[in-house]
Every structure is written in C-alpha cells, then in structure tokens.
Amino acid sequence: MPKLTGKAKSLDSPYVGGESTAWVKLRHVRSVEATVAGVTGTPRRPEAVLVVLADGRRAVTSPRLDAGLARQVAAAVAGRLHPAPDGPAGTYLVAADPPLLAEVVVGTGRHATVRFVRIRPQV
Numbered sequence: 424m425p426k427l428t429g430k431a432k433s434l435d436s437p438y439v440g441g442e443s444t445a446w447v448k449l450r451h452v453r454s455v456e457a458t459v460a461g462v463t464g465t466p467r468r469p470e471a472v473l474v475v476l477a478d479g480r481r482a483v484t485s486p487r488l489d490a491g492l493a494r495q496v497a498a499a500v501a502g503r504l505h506p507a508p509d510g511p512a513g514t515y516l517v518a519a520d521p522p523l524l525a526e527v528v529v530g531t532g533r534h535a536t537v538r539f540v541r542i543r544p545q546v
Contacts, residue, residue: 452528454540457482459523461516462496464488466504469496472539473514474525484527484539492539499523499542521545 436445457474463483464470470493472484488496500523504515517523524543530536 454526454528456543457525457527457537458519459500459517459525459542460519461507461510461514462500462504463514464493465513466500466515467497469493469500470513472496472525473516474527474537474539476527476529476537482529482537485536486538488539492541495542496539 433445455477457476459472460475460481461473462469462471463473470487472488473481474484475481500515500517503518503523505518507514507516510516523545526540526543528538528540530538
C-alpha cells in the first residue's frame with residue numbers, strides 16, 4: 424500500500440521560505456491484513472510476528488514488539504504454536520486452522536519494513 428506524505432500549515436500562517444516550523448509534515452499510511460504464520464522469541468514473550476502478505480510475500484515484523492503487543496500476540500497464539508522444524512531456534516509456527524489474521528503496515532521505499540499493528544478479531 425502506498426504511503427502518502429505531504430506538508431500542511433495553518434491558514435493564517437504566512438509562507439516563510441527555507442526551513443520553517445510553521446509547516447508540519449503529515450504522513451498517511453494504510454494498514455493491510457496479513458496471515459500470522461508464526462512468531463519469534465518465546466511463546467510467552469514473542470519478539471516479532473511472521474506474516475504472509477496478500478501477495479504471498481513472507482515477512483518478519485519490525486521493530487520488536489513492545490510489552491503490550493507481545494501480550495496480545497501471546498494470548499492469540501496460545502495453544503497454537505509448535506517449533507519450526509527447519510527454522511532458527513526461537514521460531515514457532517502457528518497452526519493454520521482457523522487462520523489468525525493481523526493488521527500490519529507495509530513500508531515503502533528502501534526500508535520496506537512490515538510493522539505489526541494488532542491481531543484482528545476472530546469472526
């Protein structure tokens with residue numbers, strides 16, 4: 424998904440050439456849905472989420488999950504994890520039935536990171 428970037432200023436603020444604190448940089452990003460394929464770290468304290476994007480690409484989310492997001496992910500994958508047979512130590516796969524979905528933001532440009540936002544509610 425594209426990241427839209429622009430600048431804005433107050434209507435009553437005059438234009439000042441060069442660097443100006445009157446202008447504020449705005450970024451708008453769109454989140455997308457991804458399938459949770461696994462986690463890294465431990466089942467009780469995941470560090471990152473392994474996801475499969477809609478186009479089939481696999482990615483590891485970055486940056487490291489904070490404590491609140493780690494708790495959310497740990498609760499969602501509880502009882503569904505098994506060690507990855509050919510992955511590095513500390514990599515766990517999620518049972519795929521039913522699929523577990525996450526909301527992520529996919530970066531654009533040279534740092535195409537995938538940032539975890541939240542686990543989607545099960546319907």
